[in-house]
Amino acid sequence: MVTAYVMVKANTGEADRLKSEMVGLDGVESVNIVAGDVDFIVKVSVDQPAQVKEIVADHIQAIDGVEDTQTYISMD
Amino acid sequence: MRFVIIGAGRVGLRTARVLREEGHEVTLVERDRDIAERARTADFEVVEGDGSREDVLEEAGVADADALGALTSDLNVNFAACMIGKHNGCRTVMRIDEDYREEIYQKYADEVDEIVYPERLGAIGAKNALLGGSIRAIADIAQHLQVILFTITDESPMKGYTISEVALPAQARILAFGKKEASMGIPLPDDSLEAGDRIAVLADFDVLGEVRQLLVGVETPAAAAEMGGA
Structure with missing residues (x-):
């Protein structure tokens, strides 16, 4: 089991739409809108490390309004 | 405070x-x-x-x-x-x-x-400096609402009329009025509009053009450019 935290920066004020699109992705456990220099923290829980890349690169980054992502894999 | x-x-x-x-x-x-x-x-x-x-x-x-x-x-x-x-x-x-x-x-x-958002306020200042003339945006109140200061010119259609005679569009209000070289104050119905007087108006972007036409008349092409989106 691999857990990862993805920091997502948006370029739109439509936080609700981005949140619901990310919540709907397979492997996404939670999405929180946060204050600070990123706009969302997405928790991803999957079987293989490769699936983390798939969710982030293929799905989250493809959402219109997502500017940038940064992924942290949990070590415990 | x-x-x-x-x-x-x-x-x-x-x-x-x-x-x-x-x-x-x-x-x-x-x-x-x-x-x-x-x-x-x-x-x-x-x-x-x-x-x-x-x-x-x-x-x-x-x-x-x-x-x-x-x-x-x-x-x-x-x-x-x-x-x-x-x-x-x-x-x-x-x-x-x-x-x-x-x-x-x-x-x-x-x-x-x-x-x-300090940059937006800076942009309003820069826009006013670039446009010059008799119209100055003072503040964006909401996404579609702006406070604008107009200076009455000799070409103003409302020149010579009183405040009570100014029929602004429904989505606009007169907020303050100042005679030429005097400070701004509460607008009184009998105040008359002369060249050089200033009038502050709260207006929806949709009616800005109408308000400008009424208070300033025809302006230079630069000042007549779209005022929204500071």
Whole structure:
């Protein structure tokens, strides 16, 4: 089991739409809108490390309004 | 009133200056020693420390402040400071660094009463300087609402009429009026509009063109350009 935290920066004020699109992705456990220099923290829980890349690169980054992502894999 | 301002950089220090000039009491919070020292040289009371920490804000007097301005360039510090400020019963104002965030904080950050984006205010000033002429945008009140200062010219269709005779569109209101070279005041129905007089109007973007046409008449092409989207 691999857990990862993805920091997502948006370029739109439509936080609700981005949140619901990310919540709907397979492997996404939670999405929180946060204050600070990123706009969302997405928790991803999957079987293989490769699936983390798939969710982030293929799905989250493809959402219109997502500017940038940064992924942290949990070590415990 | 008593204010606590977090951040003594260009936005924070300037805000503190304006408040002090108007007779208010201001305490600044700054974590950088050199910047704090510079503010002290300008005779401000400065608490050195991290504005996202409760003990630091307590030292700055957040408990009996009327309002707190979180004006650093660090959004995490700003938001944490607003949370502490709200807990202490302050009105809270938070600076953001990118305009799209305004919507997000307005919706989700209950701890923040008002959001400021300094670059937008700078853009209004720059736009006015570029346009010149007899129209000046003063502030964006909401996404579709702006306060504009018009100077009556010889070409103004309303020149010679009184305020009560000015029939503005439904989505516009006269806020203030000033005779030529006199200060602005509350508009009275009998005030007459002469060249050089100024009139401040709150208007929806949709009717700005109509208001401009009525108060200024035909302007130079530059000034007649779209006023919205400062």
